[in-house]
Amino acid sequence: MSEEQILDEIESNKEEYIEFLRGLIQTESYNPPGNEKNVALKIEKYLKNAGIKSEIYPFGENRANLIATLNDNFEGKNLLFNGHMDVVPPGLEEEWKYHPLSAVVKRKRIFGRGTVDMKGGTAAMAISLKILKKIGVKTSGNLIFNAVADEEVGGILGTKWCLDNLLKSKKCDFAVIGEPTGFNPLPKVISLGEKGRISIKIITNGISGHASVPYLGVNAIIMMNVIIHNLDKLDEYVPKIKPPLSKEELEELISILFPSREIFDRFLEEQPLLQNVIKANTHFTKNLTMIKGGIKSNVIPDHCESVIDFRLLPGQKIETLLNGLKKLINELGYQIKSEPTGLPDEVFVYIDVLDKGEASYWKDWKKSQTLKDFYNIAEQCYKKKPFYFLFPGSSDTKYYRNTNYCASTIMFGPGNASLAHSTNEYIEIQDYINAIKVYTLFAYSFLKD
């Protein structure tokens, strides 16, 4: 068995791989509500035909997680591949050039919801398992493939559930999550960490009255305005920490792709997106994303709601931020209640956590030979150097990195990250095929005796 044989196998079965991915895209799994079981059944069937047994773990209404392994031995060095099966809803279908479930192939691309985020990555991982089984690679460890539900709404019922209930007993030495890490116009990213996230709904409750006599009431919109206006004071309550990789270090990691530092600096100057991603990766951020209040032009509003999206650096804890926010609101003179309702004349603020996930970062990545191997294989398959970087978004990597289950978790997958969740989402077929090569060659080099 050799690497050439693996590459030959992939080259001669491209059509089949494309059809497998198209089938997954055509299988609706919009989350909410999920319906991931439909996708799990397709994967199970595909792997079964390759002689690989999958376990499906159903839950809820037509939802499921899936685990498939190359063999039954978990004693040696184990590699874990994780890909999610749910996708975000498509929004207005009329706005799509091709129906989001059509998986139309045009101009060497496949169009549809989930092509990039991330049925492309999930399909590529399943295929790598099939190829390794087919060529009968002799291994001392195991390749575990976990296709999960629920990622798009936080992963509690998907990656976290599988980790707590199925995987904890199986040692994991290295994990890859196949989310899209294309970063056009730059090559692929190998992501080593990501920011934490908490979105908080703030409700202000005032006292209603006729707008002609404002002294009678307490205006909930003005209360909200005071809170929003003072939000920057929150920075004092969030511990000032050094980002895991500084602006200079992040720039340095990308600059290796360029013939010289001068050429990179010129490139950076013309890339506001890249500059802003670097800035986001090195700062605690907050963003007021929704606001609602008032019922009539002549009524003092007694209710106002806003949603604020906070992003934390690895090392900054959600709990600290939440306590800081409460302290700030108290200092502004408002009482915080634990229930969103009160007496008609009560003035208060209520805080509700809508969504959260801690930041995560693989501290010791520089020491890892396995990571260097992955890097070299990715360079070989894509014929371009990838680069190490951090992601400002949030994914399931935190469940592996932050629980000591597998600190050495990276994110790497086909598709351009900026197309995730977008209308007319598409994946370049060559990118998808390259990812199959990377996953299979890496698993082969990691597992072979």
Ligand SMILES: [Zn+2]
């Ligand atoms: Zn995703």
